[in-house]
Amino acid sequence: MVETVELTEEQVAARRKRSVAMAWCLGALVVAFFVGTMTKIQTAGPTSIPPRTSGTAISDG
Amino acid sequence: MTTLAPTQADISLATPADYFALMKPRVMRLVVFTALTGMLLAPGPLDIRTMVIAVLAIAVGAGASGALNMWYDADIDAVMTRTIGRPIPSGRVRPGEALAFGLVMSVLSVMTLGILVNWTAGFWLAFTIFFYAVVYSMWLKRSTPQNIVIGGAAGAFPPMIGWAATTGSVGVESLVLFAIIFIWTPPHFWALALWKMADYDDAHVPMMPNAKGERSTRRQMLFYSALLAPLSLAPWALGFASPIFGVVAAGLGGAFLFLTYRVWKIAGADPALKAEKRLFAFSIFYLFAIFATLLIEALVTRSGIFG
Structure with a gap:
């Protein structure tokens, strides 16, 4: 049988507040990374791949 | 074999407000303000979204260094009237919790600034946290009367971080x-x-x-x-x-x-x-x-x- 700890009302309330704060912080981090990544993509524009030239083309064998 | 089952006394009573107090909000405010000035004063385009992310990362980094400072200085904070009410000496946050919080926030803020803004700014934020937590708090503060003269550099870096966030380098102006x-x-x-x-x-x-x-x-x-x-x-x-x-x-x-x-x-x-x-x-x-x-x-x- 697993022994559990009986929390006081104060401990339960503090833990709930910590959980809510952590959820908000992690949510904000997700938003920050989403927005930051989108900004970087927009700023960089479409990725340009240099065209293959005959001199550097990989031989087909 | 002994088991280390948690007891009621092991469960923290710390609230988010206590963790926020660990981050020295008044110092954080000044850091954000001076960093923002550096950011806007620097030449070059500035995307508002990047600016918000940079300000948040710098604020969290400054707060993290404050938490590490409070963790290390808990013993002297407990005997000074000005600092006795801080979260650790008052018993609201345990030293281990403050240390973990400070370290996690440090890494998170530097990585966020580095990845989403640029690594020059990320480096300077990391250096600032290191300077405040290690050079000032752990070394200078208790060993020399020049503590705040040299340690003052930690509080002076934020405009440079802001400048670096905009330009990717550190100019003479910063x-x-x-x-x-x-x-x-x-x-x-x-x-x-x-x-x-x-x-x-x-x-x-x-x-x-x-x-x-x-x-x-x-x-x-x-x-x-x-x-x-x-x-x-x-x-x-x-x-x-x-x-x-x-x-x-x-x-x-x-x-x-x-x-x-x-x-x-x-x-x-x-x-x-x-x-x-x-x-x-x-x-x-x-x-x-x-x-x-x-x-x-x-x-x-x-x-x-x-x-």
């Missing part, structure tokens, strides 16, 4: 902003130390007034203030602030020097230490006003008002 905060720190902090001498004595922290005496401290405060007055004109002299800033900086620098002169002249004759308290309050206003003027000028320039 070094000037660094120098202004660096030279401002000793008279600002020693004004406080002069009226908290008993506290620092109890905690065995060798602040300048305790270690070298009040007379020497007041003389050095005057020296730094005399240095600060012309230095604060440098943004105008170097051309990255207008003559209006020059006039404001000259007035503020003159007032700062005058108030420091009074602290030196009175030499502790007033037991209420009114001159020291007035200088301390004015020094906060001084830095705010200098950077606010630069910030307003940067906003005006960027918005294209007045051509």
Whole structure:
């Protein structure tokens, strides 16, 4: 049988507040990374791949 | 075999407000303000979304270094009247919790700034956290009366971080902003130390007034203030602030020097230490006003008002 700890009302309330704060912080981090990544993509524009030239083309064998 | 099952006493009572207090919000506010000024003053395009992310990352990084400082200084905070109510000495947050919080936030803020803004800014934020937590808190604070002179660099880096966030490099202009905060720190902090001498004595922290005496401290405060007055004109002299800033900086620098002169002249004759308290309050206003003027000028320039 697993022994559990009986929390006081104060401990339960503090833990709930910590959980809510952590959820908000992690949510904000997700938003920050989403927005930051989108900004970087927009700023960089479409990725340009240099065209293959005959001199550097990989031989087909 | 013994098991380490948690008991009721192991469950924390800390609330988010306690963790926020660990981050030294008042210091954080000043850091954000000076970093934002550096960011907007720097030349080059600035995306508003990137700017918000940079400000948040710098704020969290500054808070993380504050948490690490409170973790390390918990023993002396517990004997000083000014700091006894902080989360660790008051028992609301355990030292281990503060350490973990500080370390996690440090890594998170640096990585966020580095990945989403640029790695020059990320490096300077990491260096600032290291400087404040390790060089100042762990080494200088308890070992030399020059603690806040050298350690003051930690508080002076934020405009450089802001500048780096915009440009990806550190320009001479951001070094000037660094120098202004660096030279401002000793008279600002020693004004406080002069009226908290008993506290620092109890905690065995060798602040300048305790270690070298009040007379020497007041003389050095005057020296730094005399240095600060012309230095604060440098943004105008170097051309990255207008003559209006020059006039404001000259007035503020003159007032700062005058108030420091009074602290030196009175030499502790007033037991209420009114001159020291007035200088301390004015020094906060001084830095705010200098950077606010630069910030307003940067906003005006960027918005294209007045051509």
